[in-house]
Amino acid sequence: MMTKTIGAEAALTALKGWTKGEGERDEIAKTFRFDDFKQAFAFMTATALKAEQMDHHPEWSNVYNRVEVVLTTHDADGVTTRDLELAGFMDALAARLG
Ligand SMILES: C[C@H](O)[C@H](O)[C@H]1CNC2=NC(N)=NC(=O)C2=N1
Numbered sequence: 001m002m003t004k005t006i007g008a009e010a011a012l013t014a015l016k017g018w019t020k021g022e023g024e025r026d027e028i029a030k031t032f033r034f035d036d037f038k039q040a041f042a043f044m045t046a047t048a049l050k051a052e053q054m055d056h057h058p059e060w061s062n063v064y065n066r067v068e069v070v071l072t073t074h075d076a077d078g079v080t081t082r083d084l085e086l087a088g089f090m091d092a093l094a095a096r097l098g
Contacts, residue, residue: 008079015087021070026078028087032067032094039097040065043090050089056082058090 008020008028021027034040040062051057059070069090071083 002081003073003076004081005073005076005078006081006084011079011084011087014084016091018087021072023070025072027070027072028079028083029068029070030087030090032069032090034065034067034094034097037064040067043067043093043097046093047086047090051086054082054086056086058086 008026011028012018012020015028018028018030021029032040032043034043044060044062044067047058056073059072061068071087072078073080073082
């Protein structure tokens, strides 16, 4: 699918629970909370496989049951449809795991 730069504001209108990232860049962010570390890591494992498939990777950190995620497209210096796709995947996966 052709990647289109849409910007964080537009992406946020199509997503639930995401916010503009706190960094200087055009980015979106979300903190996912799970029951325990195993669920959080299962979420990261499945997302990692999707990221590899898409060749589009999150910037993220994990503390126990929490996964903090920032999405932006480095090659486009901003939020693109690839970030929207990966965010949607993560939301659907978290809902299934939750
Ligand atoms: C060489 C490799 O295809 C590129 O660096 C890919 C890898 N993953 C990526 N992930 C993200 N978030 N943005 C990119 O621009 C990007 N580019």
